[in-house]
Every structure is written in structure tokens, then in C-alpha cells.
Amino acid sequence: MGAEQVRAFWRELGLPGLIDVHTHFMPENVLAKVWAYFDSAGPLVGREWAITYREGEAERLALLREFGVRAFTAMVYPHKPGMADWLNDWAAAFADRTPDCLRTATFFPEPGADRYVARAVTSGARVFKAHLQVGGYDPTDPLLDDVWGLLAEAGTPVVTHCGSGPAPGEHTGPGPIGAVLARHPRLRLVVAHLGAPEYAEFLTLAEAHPEVHLDTTMAFTDFTETAAPFPRELLPRLAALQERVLLGSDYPNIPYPYRHALESLARLDLGDPWLRAVCHDNAARLFGL
Structure with a gap:
């Protein structure tokens, strides 16, 4: 399933294309450091991780469009104070010149973050x-x-890597972000990677909070299933959350072809209405597209 087959996937579902809420576009020097970290199998990665789409920015954009991704994001994130504001400036300029990219921003706990x-x-x-x-x-x-x-x-969705995969952090897991939701129950949290590996706990969080969504980034793929398999007994709960599951991919930083993410969703056998909702309609509604 190359680009033509990716297009066939969504056309067979009767969709106008795909909406991917979890893609990465960053300043080139930052992206180079991210790729170097993956290449070194750093401690937050913990395993060999080959970048499939190691192309220039223009080529990466062209390929997403060839796939038929009609809207996507520029997920930027700081790892220290003093980064977030200038990353936001870069992402705003990127969105200005890339109209199919949802204008993306980030933050870090530091004085002035609210401003x-x-x-x-x-x-x-x-x-x-x-x-x-x-x-x-x-x-x-x-x-x-x-x-x-x-x-x-503001009702602005926040895609949040809060699960403990691929390696746990001091503040990952459902507890810390659950405390945020207890204080801000109207927060439109999008749990990245379905909260892997704490799938059940994050399903519970979504069931308890009607504004919580889940993205499918890397979930169900062969790569993830070997390390953090999704328990099949949880599929009925995932199916019941049909209107709050969003397609995510982690493109371009994925160790397999883009098509495999779609194949992995289809082989769950949750039905075409579920696939239509996840791959397009839910995000279209959430972002008014």
C-alpha cells in the first residue's frame, strides 16, 4: 500500500481524505537532533528505531498530500525552559505558509508560560x-x-504524551494528567498513543471525561504490539468511544510505512463507521474542518 493504496483506503470508506492530528514538523536543526536521538536509541526510545521518512521538509509535505492527508499538525515540544515561545513563533510561520497544517503551539512550566x-x-x-x-x-x-x-x-485541544511508553517518565501515567483533569474538567485533552502502555487506565479517563479524546499514534502496529500490545478485551470499550478517537501517525518519525498505521486500524475489524469516524470525521468536527 503505497500512496495510491493509501488514497484507495480512504476512498473506499467514502471519505474526502485523512486528517492526521499527530505529525511532526519542526525547525530543521531541532528535527535533526530528534532524529539523532532516535538513531542512537536513546533512553526514552530504548530500542532500534529507523526513521522511514527522512526527507527534506518540502518532500515530507508533498508525500503527506500525495497520501491524501487534507489536514495535519506541526507537533513541536520543548525539553527545557526558553524553547517554547520561539518554537511557537516557528510553528505559526510554518502554518502561515502551509495552509493545510493546523496552527500548532506548545508550552513548558516556566514563568510567562501563561502569557x-x-x-x-x-x-x-x-x-x-x-x-x-x-x-x-x-x-x-x-x-x-x-x-x-x-x-x-478556549476549548483548544492539547495533544499530550502522558502515557509511559516507550519508556516511563517521572510524571507519565494516568495519575498526574488525571489530577489536571480533576482541576480542569473542560480541558480538551487528546491522549497520544492511546496512552500506551496504560491503555485501560486512559480508556477509563476518557469514559469519565467527555472532553477527553485518544489518538491512535503508533497503536496496533507490529512495532508497538511487540512491546506494548493492546489487550483485545479492551476493543469493545474503544469501539464505544468511536466519536472520540482520532487518527495520529507520528509521521515522519515512524519505523514503518505510513500505510501500515491504516492497515493496523483496519485489521481491528471495528467496522467502516468506526474507521470513517477515526480517520476523518471526528477531527473534522473537533477542528471545524
Whole structure:
């Protein structure tokens, strides 16, 4: 299933294309460092991880469009103070020149985070990324309380890597982000990777909070199933959350072809209505596309 077969996948479902809520576009120097980390199988990766789409920015954009991805994100994330604001500036400029990219922003627990997040929202940010594993921060940090409150009030989705895969962090797992949701129940949290490997716990979190969504990034693929298999007894619960599951891929930083993510969803046998909702309709509704 190359690009033509990816297009056939969504056409057979009667969709106008795909919407991928978890793709990475970053400043080239930052992306080079991310790729070097994957190449070295760093401690947050823990295994061999080959980047399939190691192309220039223009080529990566062209390939997404060839797949028929009609909207996507530029997931940027800081690993230390002083990065988030300039990453937001870069992502805003990227979205300005890339109209099919949802304007993406990020944050870090630091003085002034509430101000630059407010500025990003006012200037049109449609989605934020929070990476608790790489950032190594506690989402309940008081420096973030106004940030979460602002994003909850604005209704802006926050794609959050809060599960403990591929390697646990001090503040990963359902507990810390669950405490944030207890304080900000209107927060539109999108749990990246279905919360792997704590699938059951994050399904419970979504069942308890109607604004919590899950993205499918890398879930069910052969690569992930070998390390953190999704328990098949949980599939009925995932099916019941049909309207709050979103397609994510981690493109271009994936160790297999893009098509495999779609094949992995299809082989769950949850039905065409579920696939249509996940691969397009839910994100179209969430982002007003």
C-alpha cells in the first residue's frame, strides 16, 4: 500500500481524505537532533528505531498530500525552559505558509508560560502539544495551572504524551494528567498513543471525561504490539468511544510505512463507521474542518 493504496483506503470508506492530528514538523536543526536521538536509541526510545521518512521538509509535505492527508499538525515540544515561545513563533510561520497544517503551539512550566500561551491562542493556534515524557515535567506544576485553565476555557485541544511508553517518565501515567483533569474538567485533552502502555487506565479517563479524546499514534502496529500490545478485551470499550478517537501517525518519525498505521486500524475489524469516524470525521468536527 503505497500512496495510491493509501488514497484507495480512504476512498473506499467514502471519505474526502485523512486528517492526521499527530505529525511532526519542526525547525530543521531541532528535527535533526530528534532524529539523532532516535538513531542512537536513546533512553526514552530504548530500542532500534529507523526513521522511514527522512526527507527534506518540502518532500515530507508533498508525500503527506500525495497520501491524501487534507489536514495535519506541526507537533513541536520543548525539553527545557526558553524553547517554547520561539518554537511557537516557528510553528505559526510554518502554518502561515502551509495552509493545510493546523496552527500548532506548545508550552513548558516556566514563568510567562501563561502569557505566551494566551498570545498563541489569540493569534490563532488550533492545537497544542504537551510532551510529559520528553519535557520531564509535572503537569500539575503551579506554573501551568493558568495555562491549563486558559486552554480549557478556549476549548483548544492539547495533544499530550502522558502515557509511559516507550519508556516511563517521572510524571507519565494516568495519575498526574488525571489530577489536571480533576482541576480542569473542560480541558480538551487528546491522549497520544492511546496512552500506551496504560491503555485501560486512559480508556477509563476518557469514559469519565467527555472532553477527553485518544489518538491512535503508533497503536496496533507490529512495532508497538511487540512491546506494548493492546489487550483485545479492551476493543469493545474503544469501539464505544468511536466519536472520540482520532487518527495520529507520528509521521515522519515512524519505523514503518505510513500505510501500515491504516492497515493496523483496519485489521481491528471495528467496522467502516468506526474507521470513517477515526480517520476523518471526528477531527473534522473537533477542528471545524
